Each structure stands twice: as structure tokens, then as C-alpha cells.
Amino acid sequence: MTIIRTKFSLLLCIFSVATLLALPVEAFATTSKTTTHKTASTKASSKAKTASSKAKKTKASAKSSKKSKSYKTSKATARPDIFSALVVNADTGEVLYEKNAGEARYPASLTKMMTLYLTFDAMKKGLLDIDQTIPVSAKAASQPQTNISLKKGDRLPLKTAIESVVVRSANDSAMALGEAIGGTEFNFALAMTQKAHELGMKNTVFRNPNGLPDDKQMTTAFDMARLAIALRRDFPENYHYFKLTSFVWNGITYPGHNWVMERYAGADGVKTGYIRASGFNLVTSAARDGHRLVAVVMGGSSGASRDNKMIALLDQTFAELNGKDDGVAHAKAAPVPGKASSLENLEAHDILDSGQGDCSGVACR
Numbered sequence: 001m002t003i004i005r006t007k008f009s010l011l012l013c014i015f016s017v018a019t020l021l022a023l024p025v026e027a028f029a030t031t032s033k034t035t036t037h038k039t040a041s042t043k044a045s046s047k048a049k050t051a052s053s054k055a056k057k058t059k060a061s062a063k064s065s066k067k068s069k070s071y072k073t074s075k076a077t078a079r080p081d082i083f084s085a086l087v088v089n090a091d092t093g094e095v096l097y098e099k100n101a102g103e104a105r106y107p108a109s110l111t112k113m114m115t116l117y118l119t120f121d122a123m124k125k126g127l128l129d130i131d132q133t134i135p136v137s138a139k140a141a142s143q144p145q146t147n148i149s150l151k152k153g154d155r156l157p158l159k160t161a162i163e164s165v166v167v168r169s170a171n172d173s174a175m176a177l178g179e180a181i182g183g184t185e186f187n188f189a190l191a192m193t194q195k196a197h198e199l200g201m202k203n204t205v206f207r208n209p210n211g212l213p214d215d216k217q218m219t220t221a222f223d224m225a226r227l228a229i230a231l232r233r234d235f236p237e238n239y240h241y242f243k244l245t246s247f248v249w250n251g252i253t254y255p256g257h258n259w260v261m262e263r264y265a266g267a268d269g270v271k272t273g274y275i276r277a278s279g280f281n282l283v284t285s286a287a288r289d290g291h292r293l294v295a296v297v298m299g300g301s302s303g304a305s306r307d308n309k310m311i312a313l314l315d316q317t318f319a320e321l322n323g324k325d326d327g328v329a330h331a332k333a334a335p336v337p338g339k340a341s342s343l344e345n346l347e348a349h350d351i352l353d354s355g356q357g358d359c360s361g362v363a364c365r
Contacts, residue, residue, distance in 0.1 A: 281297065
């Protein structure tokens with residue numbers, strides 16, 4: 001484990017500066033006080049500017065409230081009241097349906113998809129072995145539901161950690177994975193965001209391994225589709241984990257709560273997510289009649305309505321695909337936020353403690 005952390009730390013040294021420069025300033029802002037000493041004249045000037053700024057902001061605020069609203073990930077704002085949906089052809093990246101797919105969203109437990117991506121990546125590089133165990137820290141053991149009741153000092157089999165994150169959406173297991181790979185939660189979150197940007201997820205910032213509430217942690221439906229496609233493309237040998245609907249740990253059988261997996265023929269992953277600030281999220285991969293789709297639903301009002309919307313979107317899109325002689329649906333244009341203008345390059349491999357609400361009585365998952 002020491003070797004893993006040492007190698008990981010060396011990698012962080014190489015790209016951490018570039019990553020921090022690429023991220024919005026507020027992405028990893030902290031509440032700690034600055035140690036920079038200002039001169040008396042600077043302070044006086046600052047106060048004068050502040051007073052003038054407040055007056056300008058008051059006027060600007062009144063004007064902006066009358067304008068149509070624009071929500072950008074880089075400004076660290078997200079809209080849980082805006083429903084987002086997206087369906088893409090997983091083999092070509094063609095957008096077949098989209099609704100508010102570029103709006104900033106809180107990912108909730110969809111975050112764990114990236115935790116698993118980095119876990120599979122560490123396995124492929126020989127930094128982790130499926131037969132090993134990982135340590136459980138006090139921090140990991142303290143993570144709220146949903147979890148598998150890990151205790152400080154436990155040794156968790158890597159295989160069980162993966163299964164529990166996929167099936168149970170276990171927050172304690174996700175934290176244990178993050179610490180085993182990154183050494184600390186912060187280092188792992190930095191690596192998550194770096195990898196996201198490498199995969200083309202330019203509007204995503206991760207702050208923890210499990211998706212628990214943090215108002216700086218956000219993504220878009222477009223970015224989640226990219227991640228879902230990358231998981232299957234880059235780690236076909238491990239993609240089977242996403243088909244699981246139950247697992248066993250300490251003699252207890254834990255069922256899953258991704259009901260679309262059991263309700264929809266052809267579905268083979270990927271992940272659910274919920275915190276109060278995000279609403280009910282879901283990413284699903286499904287294949288029928290030679291077509292493979294990845295669909296994203298974010299901001300559902302309930303788990304049932306989210307699942308029903310997902311099933312309706314998949315049914316409609318598969319029907320349209322099968323109704324075309326050339327097998328390609330005519331989709332309306334759906335530009336990707338940022339520099340990219342389409343999802344056509346999704347198949348290309350580019351690499352070669354603040355809170356926002358709570359789970360409102362429902363386990364964060």
C-alpha cells in the first residue's frame with residue numbers, strides 16, 4: 001500500500017499544478033485565512049473599492065434578475081430544479097435526444113463512476129490487485145448511509161469494495177477506495193478531476209469519492225455520458241461489475257436499488273445517484289438489436305419517476321433506431337458546453353468540506 005501511495009504521489013506532483021491552474025478558482029477554495037500581509041494604504045484602498053463595488057453590485061443584481069438566466073459549471077452554480085436528460089449512441093457518440101444536458105448538476109453518487117474508473121485504472125497498472133484488501137480509516141468508517149457499516153481498522157477485500165460501490169452505492173467503501181489509491185480524500189479528488197478533464201469532461205469538478213453533498217462538486221449530463229462510455233471502452237474486463245444487482249459481505253446479502261437494471265431488457269449498467277440538492281439521477285447503458293445507447297437522467301422528482309423517464313427514453317430511442325433503414329436516428333443539434341461542439345469524439349481516447357443540502361431523510365446514494 002505504501003508503494004501504491006508513493007507512485008500515486010509522484011503522479012500528482014507531475015500534474016497537480018496544471019490541474020489547479022485549469023480549474024475554476026473556486027473549485028478547490030478553502031475557508032482558511034490568507035497569510036499575506038497588506039499595507040495600511042492597501043487596506044484603505046480596498047475598503048473604498050469594496051464600498052463602490054457593493055453599490056455597483058446592487059444595481060447589477062436588479063438588472064440581472066430581469067434577464068434570462070444562464071447557468072455555467074465554471075461559476076459553481078447548479079440547478080436541482082432543472083430536469084436534464086440525454087441519450088447518445090454509445091458507439092458513435094451521436095446525440096439522439098437532449099434536454100438541458102449542458103446544465104450544471106450535482107452528480108451525487110454518479111461520482112462513484114469516476115471512483116471506479118480510477119480503481120480499474122489502478123488495477124490495470126498493477127497498483128491494485130483484485131485479491132488484496134484495503135484498509136478502512138476512521139474517516140471511511142464514519143461515512144453516512146448508504147454504507148455497509150465498515151469499522152475503523154477493517155480490511156475490506158477490493159472485490160467487495162467494488163461490488164458494494166456498484167450495488168449498494170456504499171459511501172464508506174468509496175472513501176476507502178479513494179484513500180487507498182490517493183492517500184487522502186483531497187489528493188484523490190484532485191486526481192478524479194484531472195482524469196475527468198482528460199476524458200473531455202471539461203465541465204466537471206469532483207471534491208470527494210462518494211458524491212456526498214458539496215456545493216463545488218458538479219457535472220453535466222453530457223459529461224456523465226462521456227464517463228459511462230469511457231468505463232466500458234477502457235475497462236471491458238471489469239465492466240461486468242455494473243451488471244450486478246446484489247452482493248454478499250459478512251454473511252449479509254445486499255440488494256441493489258437500480259431497478260432499471262431489473263426492469264429493462266438489455267440494460268447492463270451503470271449507476272444511480274441522489275442527494276437532496278441533485279434530485280434523483282441515473283445513468284444507464286443498454287443494448288438492443290445491434291444498437292447500444294447510454295442515457296442520462298438528472299433531477300428526477302422521485303426514484304420511480306426517474307426510472308420511468310429513463311425507460312421511456314430508451315424505448316422511444318430504440319424504436320426510432322429500428323424504424324430507420326440506415327439505423328441512424330435524426331437527432332437535433334445538441335452542442336457540448338465548452339470548446340467541443342458535439343459528442344462525435346466520445347470514442348476517442350484523449351490520453352493516450354462544504355455542503356449543499358443533505359439527503360432529506362433519504363440515504364445519499
